[in-house]
Amino acid sequence: MFERLESVVPDPILGLMAAYRADPDPRKVDLGIGVYRDEHGETPVLASVRQAESALLARETTKSYIGPAGNPGFNQAIEQLVLGASHPALAAGRVRSVQAPGGCGALRLGAELIRVASPESPVLLSTPTWANHTPLLAGSGLQLGRYPYYDAATGGVQFEAMLAALEQAPARAVVLLHASCHNPTGADLTQSQWREVLALISRRRLLPFIDMAYQGLGDGIDEDAFGLRLLAAELPEALCAVSCSKNFGLYRERTGSLHLIGESPAAADAALSQLVRLARGLWSMPPDHGAAIVQAILTEGPLRAQWLEEVTAMRSRIRGLRHEVVRQLAERCPQRDFGFIAGQRGMFSYLGIDAVQVRALRERHHVYMTEDSRMNIAGLRRGNLEYFARAVAEVLKG
């Protein structure tokens, strides 16, 4: 059966990771892989997570099954974090939440539901978008389309072109939107742009599918949820896929959730029953460990306060680095304006150099980033910023 299978080309980021690991040069800089790193280049277990985890180990009495919708305490705590505790859709009983294995699991589960509800609806993705959106969403059998998004000339959003494309979207199309900290560009919608997107989606009767993988790492917990909360409040229906990988540092624990806003409590209940059935056929039940940790953090006052401080520290570090990298690049590459990097949010930005220059950065200076020049800002630290800026300046000289 497997004799005729052809090998697929591995994801280039895996090759990049391997090349970085094999590079013996002590000056090497990894801006490739999309995980948060601290000033020491580590991705540590958060102190709040460690504390919640120890308490959990001490009090856990069973590993028995928990059910396809996951941990109800987690689902309730995370929907309140995402939507805000007093969100009108929650008050109206129109929100249903299902735990999923990471943001990826939530995206896939949402796609499976769309496929059941409206198989002819295409899902429109921003150009560019996170590479894994394609297999996660197309894997359910849905057609994918695109709308323009990143404006390389300004480092911002091509907003008029985006609206014009969405205006042409077929009826009942799904629009995938990044809640904040757009991956890979760092270019986010402003609050007034979110309002315009809302008006268009409402008028054209499209379905927003919002991917929130970086809540708290852009401008703040509430600020980063602005667009998601607005759409969930004003539209009859929405889907939100949430990841706890970055803001709780729970990457390998596979912790996330899917939130469905239905037109009425009864419609939401019916959709929930479908989600539960679909989850049962995909992974049966999500892993509990990370979800139990998040539940403890969000519901126990001191732990929550500690976690909020840790998220603030991550956000401040990223924002500080963005300003510092612009300052260093301005000093060494005055012919080119990199100021857009400071205006962007989250971990990623395109440096805006070509693939040949990216290769030169890697081969001559041991600075690793993907070919499209996406860099993980959190991979920089005070100690290597100057080295990085010098390397970019040399590569730009040719």
Ligand SMILES: Cc1ncc(COP(=O)(O)O)c(C=O)c1O
């Ligand atoms: C935009 C976006 N969505 C979703 C995810 C899903 O993350 P995970 O499945 O690891 O929780 C990521 C992770 O990198 C992401 O960048």
